[in-house]
Amino acid sequence: MKKIIVLSLILLSFIFVFSQRFLPPIDSYLTSSFGEYRDTGDKPHFHLGIDFSSYSRVGYPVVSAADGYVYKIWLNEEIYGNTLFIYHPDYDLITVYAHLSSFKGLVDEIANSVSKEIGNSFAEIKFPEGEIRVSKGDEIALSGKSGEADVPHIHFEVREIKKSGNEEIEIVRDALEFVDYIEMRPRVLEALEIRSNNRTFNLLEDQVIEIPFSTLPKLEVKADEKIGNNTKIIPRKISLRVNDELVYEIEFDAIRADEIYSPNSVFGYGSNIFTYWLKLYSSSFITPIKVNRWNEIAFTLKNRNPAELILEDIWGTVKVYKFILVKEM
Numbered sequence: 001m002k003k004i005i006v007l008s009l010i011l012l013s014f015i016f017v018f019s020q021r022f023l024p025p026i027d028s029y030l031t032s033s034f035g036e037y038r039d040t041g042d043k044p045h046f047h048l049g050i051d052f053s054s055y056s057r058v059g060y061p062v063v064s065a066a067d068g069y070v071y072k073i074w075l076n077e078e079i080y081g082n083t084l085f086i087y088h089p090d091y092d093l094i095t096v097y098a099h100l101s102s103f104k105g106l107v108d109e110i111a112n113s114v115s116k117e118i119g120n121s122f123a124e125i126k127f128p129e130g131e132i133r134v135s136k137g138d139e140i141a142l143s144g145k146s147g148e149a150d151v152p153h154i155h156f157e158v159r160e161i162k163k164s165g166n167e168e169i170e171i172v173r174d175a176l177e178f179v180d181y182i183e184m185r186p187r188v189l190e191a192l193e194i195r196s197n198n199r200t201f202n203l204l205e206d207q208v209i210e211i212p213f214s215t216l217p218k219l220e221v222k223a224d225e226k227i228g229n230n231t232k233i234i235p236r237k238i239s240l241r242v243n244d245e246l247v248y249e250i251e252f253d254a255i256r257a258d259e260i261y262s263p264n265s266v267f268g269y270g271s272n273i274f275t276y277w278l279k280l281y282s283s284s285f286i287t288p289i290k291v292n293r294w295n296e297i298a299f300t301l302k303n304r305n306p307a308e309l310i311l312e313d314i315w316g317t318v319k320v321y322k323f324i325l326v327k328e329m
Contacts, residue, residue: 021180022065023137025097025156028052030183033233034174035252035288037263037271040148041079044267045260048172049096049157050179054143058101058152062141065095065156065179070107070132075115075123080155081146082111086134093178096157101144106132159257170257171287174236176314177253185228189235189311189319195220195268195277196325203309208322211307216298217325219280220268225313232274237312240280242297242305242325248280249291259286280309303327 032051038044054060068088075082080098084107087094103111107127114123134140145152158175161168191203196211197218203209211217219240224232237251250266265284268277281294305325312318 022095022158022175022178023063024052024179024181025062025065025095026052026054026060026143026154028054028060028154029185029231030176030181030227030233031153031231033236033252034172034176035255036234037267037273037276039272043261044263045079046255046263048255048257048260049098049155050175052154052156054152054154056151058142058144060143060152060154061139062097062100062143062154064134064136064138064140066091066136068095068134069130070127070134072124072126073103073107073111075111075118075125076120077122077147079148081149082144083147084141085159086140092160093173094159094161095175096155096159097141098155098157099144099146099149099153100141101146101152103141104139107140171254172257173254174252174314183227183315185231187225187227187313187315187317189225189313189317191221191223191309191311191319191321193222194309194323195222201323203321203323205319205321208324210324210326212326212328214328216294217281217301220277221280221309222275222277223311224276225317234276234278235311236314237310238278238280239291239308239310239312241308241310243300243302244306245293245297246291247293247297250278250288251290252288255287262286265289301325301327303329 031053034050036047038047066088068086071085071087073084082100083098085094085096102108143152143154156175158173158178160171194201194203196213223235226232240248265282265286266279266288268279271277282289307323307325309321
């Protein structure tokens with residue numbers, strides 16, 4: 001009898017946790033991932049959300065991911081366009097819905113009133129705590145292509161605000177961690193090429209290649225994950241092991257909002273919205289860089305150094321490429 005009760009409690013706990021995941025903002029499929037390189041707008045930046053298709057339609061219904069209340073809206077923001085922020089007290093998180101064509105209900109009335117005054121200028125409108133409440137699944141806006149969007153779609157983010165002394169730090173999290181989304185399309189995670197000090201080599205899973213370096217290997221890998229026929233995203237995590245030691249690791253799980261214009265810290269030359277050259281070295285200390293030990297091991301490198309490049313995605317797929325770093329004499 002006790003076993004049955006324990007099993008029931010575990011099952012109920014699982015159901016409760018599963019039910020607490022956010023709804024996708026639109027009944028559709030993923031088209032872009034968190035942390036991707038963007039060279040649109042005035043200067044390069046990180047893609048701080050995940051994108052869902054609106055089937056190229058303006059006016060497709062957008063729903064609230066969970067219970068909460070309207071925190072603020074942006075009108076005519078350069079990158080995000082018309083944007084809605086909803087605070088969720090149960091999670092202490094904010095969800096963000098961008099590139100909208102319009103809002104719903106009272107929020108839309110207020111937005112239209114302000115737009116008559118400001119025209120195409122930017123405006124941020126904050127709402128009193130708990131004044132405009134929404135429930136999970138409520139229609140809150142309509143899809144569009146405002147801001148820098150080339151085609152209509154929904155850009156979705158999850159943000160948290162942490163306090164550090166008297167300052168507030170806004171951290172954007174990978175929304176795929178929170179959304180109840182199952183990817184049904186075929187996926188191919190792969191590294192295509194690797195650069196070492198401006199020389200490029202093809203990477204193969206079943207072949208160990210030699211990559212020369214002089215003083216310190218400045219490696220950059222061209223990698224992505226193809227989903228279905230038309231979608232390409234970046235790997236969630238990239239690790240480099242040299243001589244059985246973890247030397248470098250980047251993971252796109254969180255990025256501070258004030259780091260949005262720092263993509264060149266982790267992306268190399270030739271990166272754009274379709275191509276990702278990811279650095280396996282950096283002099284920066286931004287959030288995605290989890291391990292950076294090149295300074296520690298620089299003087300311990302041998303003439304031949306076995307290495308592993310490890311790619312991982314958010315669904316648990318792992319891909320490993322082996323090579324040898326060879327010091328040029």
